[in-house]
Amino acid sequence: MTDPVAAAVSAAVRNVGNADWSSLIQPFDVSRFFSLNFKDIWWTSAPENLRPLRGKVELFAIYDIIGSEGLPLVPCPRPDVVLELMEATDTRARRAVLEQRAPEVGEDCDDVFVGLQDSPHAGRYVAFARDAVVAFRSGAHSSAQAMVSALTTTILDEMKKSFDAVWRAARYRGEGDDFPEILDEAPPYEYWVLAPLWHAYEKAVAGDLVDKWGRHSSIHKVSDVHYNVANSVVSLMFLAALLDFIALGSFADV
Template sequence: MAEDHKPSEEPEKRESFDPSRFYSAAFKPLMDSYANWAADLSKQLSGTASVRFKVPRVTFVPPVVPANPVAEMLGRQLADLTNFNSVIRQAMEPLNQYYRDQWQGIFASLVELRRQVLPENLRDAAPNLKALETLLIDEGIPLMWVPGPKTVRALLDASDTAARRRVIGQRWRGIANDCTAILEGIDHPGLQDSRRFGLDVVRALRDGHTSAAQALAANLLDSLLHRHFDKASRLQLTKNEFKTKGVKFNLDDYKIRVALTFAPVWCAHARYFPTDGDPIPRVFGRHPSAHGVSRAQYTRINAVYGLMLVVSVLKFFDLEMSRR
């Protein structure tokens, strides 16, 4: 009797190596990290989250493979395979294109966000965090909407505080023109009186009445803050205790447009109490403009600082206030 024929066992199926799946799994965490960062930055720039000037640092370190005779042998065998590298390149090209398109999309979206949020005078300059902190917080130089892009570039290229004040002193006429252009574009109905006073500051400055220009700018700034902020918000933005407590304005505490507009306003509210024997500062300040009238405080350069501050704040309100 013939033996029953037993069907031969099917050979074990082995899953073929899929390079695209391997690299997708390997690089997915990295791409997810940057995608999340881009989404977070999008919220910050669009004004839905507090500003954050921190970019994740991701360093890819390839694994170290210890010397191994078997591994070396396999390596030599693989190297002998004809067209092996070209096959791998062809297999990986769709994946490379996929990630290349993702990167391009991320950076294109960031460029568009920068265009929407940053005023035109800052888009090409793209100052870094250190430069922003120096000019806005330490020196109180407004950068939002005014001055124009060429003056912004000159300020960023200047070597120190004295050089930047010289830039403002030398370019005051051009800065006055920049401020006029912004003021003429402010069309919110609730800001028209303030806009006209801003133009009065420009006229006084151009006519050589620098003291009058500075006094009006300082008082107009104070009026705007009282008119459009409640007391708690106003104090938060202007309470400058750096001299007594060493605490600076923190850009991370505010949405990006608020941070960049009101950091120099905070600087202009540096502590000054003549009753305490404080010396009259030579840089523009709201308090010494009111309580320390002198040749030290009242200068054409300080009048230009005051004008730029008023124009920046007016433009901020023009964009942010409801028009209903």
């Protein structure tokens, strides 16, 4: 079906003097226009690991899990793992998926790190990231999680002098803060990193350790509650997302 607005504009351009400009304000379904075209554009330019999921998962569902749970889903893991995570019924079920698919996710993260070795912005961190993968593969998941948490802290400390308001909102999370509205305004390639980053800085207090990976908890609240396979997997996924973003050169000083 021809878009009535596009047709009217085309007619007006062909015959400016005699064009019926009232035709430009014919009613049309704005919601349908944006829902169809935005999704088409988004999926066409989506990260490689998400493109195969077109038609299998809803776009808003991907954003919801990344935003509500802080689960990094870009640029890894592989599509079938992402699909399994999306189909899981709740957070606990998703953590079970991560535990079951841990070896594959670890390989996916390592593939990302290897691909960034020559990056002028992210390359110098790759050797440390791959050391974490070595520990992970050997079954030393706590060592991998500790290494990733320390490396993440180093990277973010080096980045902070270049932070804009959006990054500051994600990095400097106060106790009890709600998810910042400003993060919702970030472009997708930043949102993939910013939402998990905000969750990673959730501050755990004594007796209330969060059962999800957090940079803050990993550094300041070491315990067998927080150090586990699922959290180790998530930490590697976040590091892959962070380094992949840094490689874009958005932070020139990094």
